[in-house]
Amino acid sequence: MPKQNFLLVSLEESQSKQLAEVLSNDTSRKLIDYLSEHEDATETDLSKILSIPLPTVHYNLQKLKEAQLVTVEEFHYSKKGREVDHYKLANKYIIITPKSTRGIKTALKSILPV
Template sequence: MLTMAKKDETFLLVSLEENKAKQLAQLVSNDSCRKILEFLSKNTERVTESLIARELGIPLPTVHYNLKNLLAAGLVKVEEFHYSPKGKEVNHYSLANKFIIIAPTGTEKLPSKLRSLLPVLLASVITGGLIQLYSYLRSPIPSPATLPGVFDAAVKSAPALTAAPETALQEAAVEAIRDAGQAQAKAYTFVLPENIALWFVIGAVFAIAAFFLFQKISEMRRERGS
């Protein structure tokens, strides 16, 4: 039975200040590691420790030790495994197919900066959503039962006052009722609130972008000064 392992990342960022850079240099300079990497590049199916030891003529303990170091460095991965007749788990090895990027001093700080600012951005989005919800709940919403009542009252009152249209007083009353109904309807007109939350989130994103720009300019100035 074959069991698939988890997929790994495609990039390996290594700083010159980290011990991992020295570890990679030692592995690449090791003859047995180079032979194992070359063998894995040409063979991609069911490559086990015993197969590598048999094909390359390297002692099995040496293969196991070097594969362990290559796994720790991220140059080799275990894609799947099967169980031997004795019930032991047998790994199938393959190249990690990673882009190894050796970054100069200080470059490794960028991912940590991103991780430190992610909670700030998340908090800004949540706060903006709460502001938007509060603004929506505080906005006047028309009641469906109020608007028809205003117009019905105006319609019922109009015939009684217009029975004798010859008097200017009655005409003025009809006009007043009509204006009152329209004013009442406008009073209940729903107006969308200003999108304060959107501007809040935009401001937070702009502040984070300005922070990164300032950091980048500072690093460029330090590099020129050195």
């Protein structure tokens, strides 16, 4: 399945509320800001560099992942043998429409790089 370069959300969808909540959160915005300037980072890296408690970083990254604003494409194994995810920004345009997105998606594909 090809990766979409845009996130199309209608104001009628619950995803628009989720997206608004994530973007209005100061911690989430700090994480997005850091990831926009760096290729990727682990939860521990973000916690140490930004001086944010690890559980807070974990919670906010999960919310960002649910909102499709960050992705996990790599991981490494810790000394204890656990998978450690590397988070990076999902390079997407966010398009918010006032009504249902039927038909709009097809029209946008002809305009936006997909």
